[in-house]
Amino acid sequence: MSFSNLLMKNSINGSLRSTQSAALLLLNVSTRQGHTLRGKPPGVARTLEQRLQDENVTDPEIVARINIGFPQLKPSRSAQLKERLEHLKAQRASKELEQLARVNKLLIDLDKVQESYVQRTGQHDLRLLADHYGIFEHLFGSAYFVPRVPLTIRYELNADTLSPVYNGNVIKPSEASKAPLVSFDGQLDPVTGKAAQGDSYWTLLATNPDAHYTNPAAECLHWFIANIPNGKIVEGEVLADYLPPFPPRGLGYQRMVFVLYKQESRLDLSSHKLDAKDYNNLEKRTFSTLDFYRQHQDELTPAGLAFYQTNWDESLTSFYHNVLQLKEPIYEYDFPKPYLADQKFFPLKQAFNLYMDKHRDIKEINKEYLQRKLAKTHPFEGPEKPLRFPNAHPLRDVPSWLKTEIRKRRLGTGRVQDY
Incomplete structure (x- = not known):
């Protein structure tokens, strides 16, 4: 080989090596001189999304949660202090309270305490509990709301006993076999907390985010009442009859969530109506609270919330067979065999x-x-x-x-x- 041919070959090989190194650099080579790169490769432009992933940076405008509920108009600090001082002054000036306190006969009206708690901090605490149980995350995604209208829901066990729904308590399916008694102040203005002028319409939805069989991301619709005038549930438009909860055996607890919406006016929600013949059709009861709210967010606003937990009991066997007309599912955990070491000839310190x-x-x-x-x-x-x-x-x-x-x-x- 002549000197000119050797020089030409070396120049071609050099250009190929430089081209390959540049291509490897553009392809984000993960190793360099035998060392693994731990950050951004030199000379390679990175997109904003890639840099956010590499640097583990989160944009607060993206991850911030959205309050979709009503705001609260609070009185001024001076007005609150003045009201508190007037109440203390009236209590101290009462001779009757002093006499009862001296003889240890002063009783506290617990109903008034509960009413005061609900009006002041009870609904805020309910919002924190709902966050703890993942209610807002699984129903509204990144949105939440503070309930402004107290929602009272009670299941009638017998003529003299009622089982209330509060703060995620446990209610068995046998206790929730009938539609509950629902009451709320339909004339209450969620913003000011005072009586509103004119008629008001409400929507009540009861869903279970844990009960869908085929789609874990969907919910099961248990109750749907729309256009409730002035809080009168019996006069509302029933779009889906009440379906009791049916948690399968072996899956633990499920959540039943009641959400109360305040409508701007009377709405036509007939597209969500469930036929009577489809009462026990679970696929027809597939529901998404987030999609429903996105579709009607200009006409209604969430204002009330209540939820409880439920798990399997013996009454669901007949419910699956007679009402749902399904074979009752039973889930069991397949425990692995316990580890057993090889047998020893002289096991010490063992029976x-x-x-x-x-x-x-x-x-x-x-x-x-x-x-x-x-x-x-x-x-x-x-x-x-x-x-x-x-x-x-x-x-x-x-x-x-x-x-x-x-x-x-x-x-x-x-x-x-x-x-």
Whole structure:
């Protein structure tokens, strides 16, 4: 090879190497000189999204939560202080309260305390509890609201007993088999907290974000009443009849959420109406609170909230068969077999009988204990009477592991109770 050809080959190879290195640089090479790059590769432009991911930066305008509820108009600080001082002055000037306090007969009206709590901080606490249970996240995404209209929901257990819904308490399906009694102040202005002028219309929705079988992101619609005039539930337009909760066996607790919306005027929501023949059709009851609110957010605003938890009980067996006309689902956890180390020739500091039983067939152990129990059980008189003073009978010339076994058998403790 001549000198000119060698020089041309070297120049071509050099240009190829430079081209390859530039291409690798543009392709975000993750290694450089044998070292893994830990940040932005040199000379490569990164997009804003990639830089946010690399630097773990979050934009506050994107992740900030949105309040979609009504604002609250609070009185001035001076007005609140003046009202508080007037109340204290009236209490101190009351001779009757002083006399009752001196003889320890002063009673507190708990109904007034509850009413004052609900008006002042109760609804704010309800919002914090709903956040804790993930209500807003699973219903409205990144939005939330502070309930401004107290919503009272009670299930009628019998003629004299009512089970209230409050702050995520537990209500069994047998207790929630009938539609609850719902009441709220339909004339209340959610902003000012005072009586509103003219007629007002409301919408009540009850959904379960944990009950959908085929789509985990969807909800099951349990109750839908629209155009409720002035808080009168019985005069509202029922778009979906009440369906009791039906949490399957083995899945734990589910959440039942009631959301009350304040309408700007009477609305036509007939597109959401569920036919009577589809009452037990769970697919037709597929619902999304977020999509519903996005569709009608100009005409209604969330104003009230209540929720409770429920889990399986025996009443759901007949409910699945007779109402839903489905085979009752049962979920069980498949526990893995416990780890068992290799058997040792001399197991130290372990009970001999218990250690040996770990490496035996469980069916043989059950059979052995059952035979031992039946051997001391008379067919007509029953099992032997236990010793009056079990620990008063000495055990001599018996190994320690067997002594412990006999003592447990006399006292009726240990695994002998399982058979």
